[in-house]
Amino acid sequence: MSAPLSPGSTIGILGGGQLGRMMAMAATQLGYRCIGYAPPGDNVAAQSCADFFENGWGESAALAAFASQCDLVTWEFENVPLAVVDAMPADRLAPSRRALEIAQDRLNEKRFVEELGGKCAPYSRIDSDEDFARAIERVGTPGILKTARDGYDGKGQWRVGSAHEAEGVRFPGRQCIYEGLVAFETEFSVILVRSANGTVKFWDSSANVHEGGMLVHSVLPAGQVVEAQVEEARSIAQKTAEALGYVGVLTLEFFATSNGPVFNEMAPRVHNSGHWTIEGAATSQFENHIRAICGLPLGGTATRFASIDMRNIVGDDALTAHSILAEGGEPHLHLYGKREAREGRKMGHVTRVGAAVA
Ligand code: AMP
Numbered sequence: 001m002s003a004p005l006s007p008g009s010t011i012g013i014l015g016g017g018q019l020g021r022m023m024a025m026a027a028t029q030l031g032y033r034c035i036g037y038a039p040p041g042d043n044v045a046a047q048s049c050a051d052f053f054e055n056g057w058g059e060s061a062a063l064a065a066f067a068s069q070c071d072l073v074t075w076e077f078e079n080v081p082l083a084v085v086d087a088m089p090a091d092r093l094a095p096s097r098r099a100l101e102i103a104q105d106r107l108n109e110k111r112f113v114e115e116l117g118g119k120c121a122p123y124s125r126i127d128s129d130e131d132f133a134r135a136i137e138r139v140g141t142p143g144i145l146k147t148a149r150d151g152y153d154g155k156g157q158w159r160v161g162s163a164h165e166a167e168g169v170r171f172p173g174r175q176c177i178y179e180g181l182v183a184f185e186t187e188f189s190v191i192l193v194r195s196a197n198g199t200v201k202f203w204d205s206s207a208n209v210h211e212g213g214m215l216v217h218s219v220l221p222a223g224q225v226v227e228a229q230v231e232e233a234r235s236i237a238q239k240t241a242e243a244l245g246y247v248g249v250l251t252l253e254f255f256a257t258s259n260g261p262v263f264n265e266m267a268p269r270v271h272n273s274g275h276w277t278i279e280g281a282a283t284s285q286f287e288n289h290i291r292a293i294c295g296l297p298l299g300g301t302a303t304r305f306a307s308i309d310m311r312n313i314v315g316d317d318a319l320t321a322h323s324i325l326a327e328g329g330e331p332h333l334h335l336y337g338k339r340e341a342r343e344g345r346k347m348g349h350v351t352r353v354g355a356a357v358a
Contacts, residue, residue, distance in 0.1 A: 304356060
């Protein structure tokens, strides 16, 4: 294994959102310098980076200038074009390109996890209106039509309640997947960190609540249903990480059903449902991602409190979010510094913790 990345080295982060912002904060604490790269926009990661390239993904001169400054490159966003990753030094990239390639495509990731023994909702690939009609027959309704690529936070998704309703849904002209709606008891995620020498650590799984396809709330303990299924889900997540030769933090999302854990999707990165780890775990997902990719020893992942509740602050709620600080129970408020509090936009989060674990 190569030597750990020395203090003062530069970590390049592809993507400019809140995950990059919190990742850069953790890296800075460990003595690294972070620079970021993302297309022009409200790149809040820039506020915690020493330098930030606001350039298009297709600007090869800017990508080369960015890459030349990086001792190591990672990402905070799974829709970074593969061509961008290819413009980075392959021996100084973590996680691997393959992880990004699989996770960028809903069909790829489902097939990948199925081959490792994971269960998925019934699904069909859709390339045309005819495929969609056939999928409605084969998979049935209710279901969800999703773009195979580039969707996030419920974007690029259309719910189909009945065959009659399907007649009003048009194939959007780009590859999609149609999947059966899973009657789940709750949703949960498995977040793990894997080091280059193959050590894997898991954080406790939170129960996750989504609204309109977007995570709004994560809570620990996750309850008996999740606790009964987490072992199986972890085994799938670990096999996934191993098959990808993964280094860093990896997230797999599951539905807890009466038939066991059903895999929904993976994120080859730190995840919103792991924000509670900043205050709630021995080492946060952000710090352990940095430790893993830099070749440093991983920190413990034990949960420090008997109960934890993380809620996203969305849209306009951010404008009055400082009032949360007046509440009892020592809420931990994180605001991401976004300029515009658009409806449905994640602006921050608040983590509330219960009694410390003895
Ligand atoms: P995704 O973008 O695939 O993570 O979907 C976002 C959220 O939509 C999930 O976390 C679920 O709450 C819901 N959802 C997506 N796919 C399904 C499904 N097949 N069955 C039930 N709910 C789903």
